[in-house]
Amino acid sequence: MTHVVEAIGLAKYYGAVTALENIDFHIAPGEVVGFAGDNGAGKSTLMRTIAGDVTPSSGELRIGGRMDPAYSPRRAREIGVEMVYQDLALCDNLDIYENIFLGREISRFGLPGLKVLDRPQMLARAEEVLDRLDLHLPSLTEPVSALSGGQRQLVAIARAMASSPKLVIMDEPTAALSVKAGRPLLQLIRRLPQSGASVMLVSHRLSDLMETTDRIYILRRGSIACELKTAETTETEILHAMAGVGEAA
Amino acid sequence: MTDLTQSTQDVRAKDMRRTSLASSRRDLRLVLLLGVTVVVWLAFHFIFTDGFVLTPRNLSTLSVQMTVTAILAMGMTMLLIAREIDLSAGAVMALVMVLVFQFQITLGLSATSTVLLALAAGAVVGLLHGALRVWLLIPSFIITLAGFSWLRGVAYIIPDGQTLAGASDGFYRISNSEVPPIASAALIVLVAVPLVGRAGFRMLSTGEKPTLTRVMEVIQFALLLAFALGAAWAFYNHRGLPYPTLLLGVLAFGLHWLMQNTDFGRHVYAVGGNPEAAKRVGINVRLIVVLLFVFMGILTGFAAVVQASLLDAAPPGIGELLALNAISAAIIGGTNLFGGQGSIPGAVAGALLMASISNGLSLAGVNTFYQMVATGLILLAAVGVDSFTRRHEMRM
Numbered sequence: 001m002t003h004v005v006e007a008i009g010l011a012k013y014y015g016a017v018t019a020l021e022n023i024d025f026h027i028a029p030g031e032v033v034g035f036a037g038d039n040g041a042g043k044s045t046l047m048r049t050i051a052g053d054v055t056p057s058s059g060e061l062r063i064g065g066r067m068d069p070a071y072s073p074r075r076a077r078e079i080g081v082e083m084v085y086q087d088l089a090l091c092d093n094l095d096i097y098e099n100i101f102l103g104r105e106i107s108r109f110g111l112p113g114l115k116v117l118d119r120p121q122m123l124a125r126a127e128e129v130l131d132r133l134d135l136h137l138p139s140l141t142e143p144v145s146a147l148s149g150g151q152r153q154l155v156a157i158a159r160a161m162a163s164s165p166k167l168v169i170m171d172e173p174t175a176a177l178s179v180k181a182g183r184p185l186l187q188l189i190r191r192l193p194q195s196g197a198s199v200m201l202v203s204h205r206l207s208d209l210m211e212t213t214d215r216i217y218i219l220r221r222g223s224i225a226c227e228l229k230t231a232e233t234t235e236t237e238i239l240h241a242m243a244g245v246g247e248a249a
Numbered sequence: 250m251t252d253l254t255q256s257t258q259d260v261r262a263k264d265m266r267r268t269s270l271a272s273s274r275r276d277l278r279l280v281l282l283l284g285v286t287v288v289v290w291l292a293f294h295f296i297f298t299d300g301f302v303l304t305p306r307n308l309s310t311l312s313v314q315m316t317v318t319a320i321l322a323m324g325m326t327m328l329l330i331a332r333e334i335d336l337s338a339g340a341v342m343a344l345v346m347v348l349v350f351q352f353q354i355t356l357g358l359s360a361t362s363t364v365l366l367a368l369a370a371g372a373v374v375g376l377l378h379g380a381l382r383v384w385l386l387i388p389s390f391i392i393t394l395a396g397f398s399w400l401r402g403v404a405y406i407i408p409d410g411q412t413l414a415g416a417s418d419g420f421y422r423i424s425n426s427e428v429p430p431i432a433s434a435a436l437i438v439l440v441a442v443p444l445v446g447r448a449g450f451r452m453l454s455t456g457e458k459p460t461l462t463r464v465m466e467v468i469q470f471a472l473l474l475a476f477a478l479g480a481a482w483a484f485y486n487h488r489g490l491p492y493p494t495l496l497l498g499v500l501a502f503g504l505h506w507l508m509q510n511t512d513f514g515r516h517v518y519a520v521g522g523n524p525e526a527a528k529r530v531g532i533n534v535r536l537i538v539v540l541l542f543v544f545m546g547i548l549t550g551f552a553a554v555v556q557a558s559l560l561d562a563a564p565p566g567i568g569e570l571l572a573l574n575a576i577s578a579a580i581i582g583g584t585n586l587f588g589g590q591g592s593i594p595g596a597v598a599g600a601l602l603m604a605s606i607s608n609g610l611s612l613a614g615v616n617t618f619y620q621m622v623a624t625g626l627i628l629l630a631a632v633g634v635d636s637f638t639r640r641h642e643m644r645m
Contacts, residue, residue, distance in 0.1 A: 083529075103516075116510055
């Protein structure tokens with residue numbers, strides 16, 4: 001089976017600084033895979049590399065089994081890699097459905113370089129996406145600024161899922177939410193594979209990782225220290241792996 | 250999902266109220282502006298002058314007087330929505346006016362070629378500003394502040410400080426002609442019927458609506474109807490629709506459509522709302538910014554053609570305060586100086602209110618110094634009302 005994403009010996013250097021080195025991992029279709037590590041372990045660089053935002057210095061990055069020499073954020077979205085940023089990257093002044101289709105508006109007809117918006121179609125499709133994910137928002141024709149933190153998170157996820165992606169990268173999705181508000185979000189993440197998306201989940205909350213993932217990669221000082229099966233591990237084991245406890249220095 | 254659904258429903262009522270107010274506020278701003286404008290007209294007509302304001306002749310003059318500021322305010326609004334600004338608009342207009350008379354007098358070009366070259370000259374300046382903005386990352390405030398000075402200088406250097414005058418008949422007719430009266434009235438009715446009809450339809454539609462929305466719909470309908478009938482009456486009874494006013498109308502409709510109904514328009518708002526987010530979803534932010542400056546340049550070219558033809562002269566010192574007036578009109582029209590908000594109809598309404606006050610004060614024989622005081626106070630009042638309603642809403 002072709003992996004949704006596969007990294008072989010991936011590395012990223014900024015001058016003399018090593019951000020990532022010897023990164024080998026894969027995510028299979030339908031998997032939710034967690035990435036844990038201390039601050040500065042390379043989680044964010046790794047995520048941005050997979051999202052096309054950072055170009056690796058060496059190594060192979062295969063998306064759907066294929067290397068893409070001109071990999072970029074735009075290209076990533078085209079081939080089904082979506083990222084939900086920690087700050088959500090929403091435009092407060094635009095309506096909910098406009099945010100969901102931002103940069104990928106549906107058009108009635110196009111003039112060269114210009115799309116004429118099909119708002120009814122965009123609204124209907126936005127409703128469809130939310131229904132498919134079993135999400136509920138008040139009227140979609142409100143500006144995002146009117147929403148609560150949890151609701152904004154849903155809009156960001158709906159935007160990622162609107163194009164039926166193969167991989168959704170999530171950066172600390174529960175960081176800004178209370179534990180109570182985060183719970184339904186975790187259930188939603190667990191359900192995303194049913195809609196055909198694998199998930200790459202980066203989180204500081206180990207309980208989040210334990211609850212949602214199938215496997216967890218531990219990052220330490222820019223490299224993958226180990227891989228754990230969620231069903232067979234504990235939070236303590238993850239913590240020890242992150243800190244390098246019990247290994248020869 | 251039960252928790253979230255529950256909490257969603259909890260906030261729903263409050264959100265609905267806040268949102269219907271938020272979207273009403275955009276309309277409210279426009280209705281308020283037009284309402285204030287009507288009050289200004291009535292006051293000057295009945296109290297401060299002997300019925301000089303609401304005459305077909307004066308309304309026609311007013312519609313031409315507002316054109317230059319309104320055209321620039323539209324371009325300024327688009328720039329401000331995307332968090333950019335152009336302080337050089339007055340200097341660019343003066344320069345293009347000087348060039349227009351070079352084309353007309355020295356080169357003897359036709360009116361059509363002159364207009365096309367004027368628009369191209371504006372576009373080139375816009376392209377230069379946009380390029381400096383996105384490639385050297387200089388803030389547009391600085392780039393256009395520099396333009397404010399050096400472009401004005403060039404406008405003086407080319408004619409050696411002289412005011413060129415005397416364009417060809419063809420060029421003179423551009424701003425000094427009208428659509429025939431009967432055709433003007435027909436055109437206004439044609440445009441007004443769908444607009445007034447839609448407002449009437451919305452007003453009569455049933456369904457659950459807050460009282461404020463209902464009241465607003467009635468006022469909107471009444472104002473639209475009054476403006477349409479008033480315009481038809483005025484232009485029918487005085488020569489017809491002046492070409493500059495027609496040009497302003499066409500540009501306003503086109504730009505409003507562009508901003509509201511195309512992906513380009515949405516992306517301009519997105520760039521102003523959250524540039525980083527816009528970049529991340531694949532919007533070419535730099536291209537949008539360059540295009541906005543080019544649009545501003547072309548609009549300045551239009552303004553220069555209108556002004557040059559009206560005056561039949563090109564004083565290189567013209568329009569010193571024009572950029573600031575355009576910014577004032579945009580802000581009075583609801584544009585947020587920090588980006589993300591604003592509208593084309595708002596910009597035109599802002600320019601109309603400013604022109605109405607100057608017009609009324611002139612007719613009342615009041616010193617122009619007072620006009621400056623009035624413009625400043627209107628600007629403060631507009632922003633003050635905005636600030637107040639926003640704070641009020643947040644507390645709800």
